[in-house]
Amino acid sequence: MLCDHWAEPTLRLCLDRFDKRLYERAEQSRNHFDQQQCFDSRHLLRKGRTAFIESFAARLRESFERMSPQEDEQAASGALNLHSLTLLDRTEHELTAALDTLAARAEAQNGPILSELSYRLAVLVGAPPLEGTQLPPGPQNMARILRAASEPLNLPIEHRLLLLQEFDGSVGRTLVSLYEGINAKLLEEGILPRLRAFAITRIAHGPTHAGSQSIGAGPAAAPTNTAKQRHGSEPIAVLETLRDMLTRQRMPASGMTPAAADRTATPEELQTALSALQQHMVQVTDRTSRELRSAQRLQEELLYQLNLGLPPGAAPMQLTAEQGDTVELVAMLFEQLVQQLHHGPDAHALLGNLQLPLLRMAVADRDFFNLSEHPARQLLGKLADAIDTWLQGPNGETDQHLLAKLSQLVDRAQQEPPTAGLYTTLLADIDHHLTQLMRKAQTAERRHVEAMQGRERLEQARRRAGELMAERFAVVSPRGLLRTLLERAWTDVLALSLLRHEEHSEAFLHQLCITDQLLGQFPIQDPLALRQEVENGLQQIGMPADEAEQVAQRLISAQMPASIAPSPPPAEIAEAVTAEAALDEKSEPAAPPMATPALEEAKPQPPPSRLVDAPSATDLAIRLKQRQRLGEQRNQEASPATQAAVVPPLGLREARIFNHLRQLPFGTWFEFTDPAGGAAAQQKLAWFSPISGNSLFVNRRGQRSDVMNLQELARAIAEGRVRELPPQEDNLLDRAWHALTSNLRRPAPLLPETHS
Structure with a gap:
């Protein structure tokens, strides 16, 4: 049951991301055959996605039903007698190597918790600790099921490898939640409640990799060591590094080390104060009172909540150094996000409502800073990107439907306790909604591109028909x-x-x-x-x-x-x-x-x-x-001839820009500046004709925004009215993190000397 509940939303998210990657590859490809192959794979994926999810879930259930090592030994002995040596297909080798890498990476990241799970599941069948494909939810068995379930899709090898990458990126990160859920269920049933598992030593089937070697844990291993091993090579000291940078910057400004408080708040007391402050903010109707708060204001409000019910004469309660640094770092992160955004009060209000819930999560879980794959951190990045990219509607107004959807997600984060499971669910919801927006934009863009391609083919056909008619008129x-x-x-x-x-x-x-x-x-x-x-x-x-x-x-x-x-x-x-x-x-x-x-x-x-x-x-x-000509609109017939007659030749710099534009991939972004008002708008080059040079620009929602010739675009770039935007691999949250760490690395200004 746990696996069924985990598989359906997780695989749906994986296939949505895979479909998005196929579209991005198609729009950036300059080869018509590659584009058509990507669109064919998308069509096959849409036809077979339901069968893929059902097949994956069914095979996973079957693995639990056949959880017996004796059957595997018999099957292996029979296979030894039947197998014969054959030449290895290249695609078979690439797929096998990719699946082995995926399984090894997942095993290295989840080694200790997999060991506990293998012992507990082995108790159910009376066998030694399960490993490899014998462990039903294990990475190796997951890779085997993925390979079998994806066979009916009939995808080309490069697209199957792309599916493996998306599976590793989206499904692999959620395996730990599945393993924790199964372990918790077995603990409730009383199966090995005091287990301190040893990591299973696995036989390597090839070159030994340092990342895939198992790390043993003794019976008396502390929980902190187990937690550190669980994250493997993750940068678990990110929070401490940020705190050190914050301390170095704070000390020159204050001139002294902050003194230790007589009484500090426990984690439970801090969560209670944050919850009370959060409920108070939900009840506030004034928008200005719900905006983002600075670190100083947040600490003042938290201290007020902590000391609100103290008896008279009691020592005031203070935040610990780590609690104060966490509050300040979260506040600084949200300030950087606001600086990156290009929208008004609606965007600020959404981020302001999410500030306290994420602060509660950061206080409760240090992995918010240490792990870039943390669900709360991913949710913050998705929300910021949705606000920056999609909140503005097609005509410049706010998309009220999207605003209502994002507000529902933020309200749920405010009302429920901060847990990784909550933010995983919210992340799946916002991913699903953004995927729908992306599909609508892709459909609209594809429709406009096909219309432009049809007009281009019609113009070429009319030109050729005119030439044939002119030959006969002669x-x-x-x-x-x-x-x-x-x-x-x-x-x-x-x-x-x-x-x-x-x-x-x-x-x-x-x-x-x-x-x-x-x-x-x-x-x-x-x-x-x-x-x-x-x-x-x-x-x-x-x-x-x-x-x-x-x-x-x-x-x-x-x-x-x-x-x-x-x-x-x-x-x-x-x-x-x-x-x-x-x-x-x-x-x-x-x-x-x-x-x-x-x-x-x-x-x-x-x-x-x-x-x-x-x-x-x-x-x-x-x-x-x-009569209106074929493919023309009213009063449009004379415009091409007129434009062709007045087009001046390109200069040297314009010709270089024009040659550069002809080599650009589809999907390149440009920024158009209005000469009158100075307003800038970003538009994507969706398509251009290598024959006529006509190009199509669309906005973020895939709607047609401009049609111009590449020569006109080259002149506009030379005159400074248009500029090509460099590709951005980092999202809004990543840029905010970079800005935060850059500010912390700067030396703080020294206090002015006082003279008596």
Whole structure:
């Protein structure tokens, strides 16, 4: 039951992070094949994530049910008789090595508690201490289950290795909570309550690594030594180092060492005072009273709470040196976080509400400073990043939904006692919510990128269709309705056919054949079929059926003979106009002067009644010119040509910047500064075309913010209106820690000398 409750949220968080890593790798890749492979893996992951979690949990339960070393020995003896030597596959070797490394690292970090668990579980089956794959929740068995559960996903080897990294980073850190929970459950059942376990000496299956050697603990080992061994190589002296730096900085300023107090608060008394102060802050309605507090103000309020119920004449209670330093360090950390934030009172209020709960956690658990993977510390980092990245909505306003969600998490931290389990749960909740925001942003960004790529392909297809049409116009120069149709609507038909098929495909060559028939280059074998083909082509680009029918009918029945003429004289043009007027006056269709035998056969096909209300060729040509082109918006057609005509050549510095921009990966961030107001906005380069140079910028939420050419971007960078932001691997909390330690390393100013 404990394993089931642990596996589902932990694996869900691991797969969410893995999906995020796949998307980041796809957006930073400049290879289309790699991008498509990442998106294919994401699709496979979404289809198989439920089955993966269920398979992992089922195999873990089965490991507990088969917890018998005799069965393993029989299976091993049988395997020795069946195995044969074969060549080792490269991917098999990489996966095995990665799993072995993952298991060795987890065993080194959780050695003592794993030893206790192996003894207690061995009592249940009457066997020696379990080890390796015989220990169901052990790292080696977890690695084996992970490998078996991930097989049905059919991920490529590089993505399976990436999944192992995320499993090690997210699941490996929570194993200690699982082991502690199982040990506590077995202790409740009375299984080895006074156990002082020896670490099991394991046989190395390869080169010996210092980090994977087991450390033995004697029966009389103290709990403090066990705690130190549990953290292995973690920097357990971080708090002491910070306190030493704080003391060195404080002493020159004060001129003396602080005197020891007569009576200091016990940890229980300090927690009681912090709890009372926290409940008082929850009840305060004034926002200004709930802002972040300095170290001096926090200590004054704590001392007031500690001495509130003392009898008259009793010695005042003081904080111990470690308690006072912890209060001051937490206050300084929150001050640095506020300086890193770029938001207003809502962000400050959220951090202010979390200051006392985290102070209670830091006082109760020294690992808050010593371990970067501490759940309370991770929650603080996630909350700060969520405030800095996501709290501001798409239009600059505060995202009230996210603000309410974060406020619920902070309220729960204020109301419940500070424990690692509480902050692990809160961390899973905020990770799940932020993952949903990230997915929405990724979906929106992908939609905009696909739209830009579609416009790019359409523009290339239209350009190629225009070139093919210009080649035919150089041979035959049509006029009137036919030229208007071919220059605009039929060019879009050819462009759409190019998008759907290749240039040398049968479908596109058929469209070119229709074009040549309209121009009179090929004889018309079936006028009705030709007219139907024209109607279908015009309807595919969005022309209404009745209008497409009118254009095709007028073109085939009346306009084509005059249009295919090389250069008709004015008298023949007048005769064509007279014939067209006769058609408008409900007369029988008259034969044009240059009619061909094929067109003579085409004239009687359309019924005369269909031409009664048909518009004239001039009206149809005007409609075609006013019609919106394929893929264009209103009043947008003339802008590209205008922009291309006025673009000046790049200078030397601008050309260097332009060449640099063409090598940047997708996902690079830029800061755009408004020349008028000076406001700066960060935008991400989501995509650019290596052919045209058109680029797409999006904001944090994946919404389209700007579209510009790389040449324009190069000029803006050269003029100082835009700058490229360097990649930041550290999050907001890490930068706050660096700023805190940098301030502590600075020598404190000496007090001015006093003269009598």
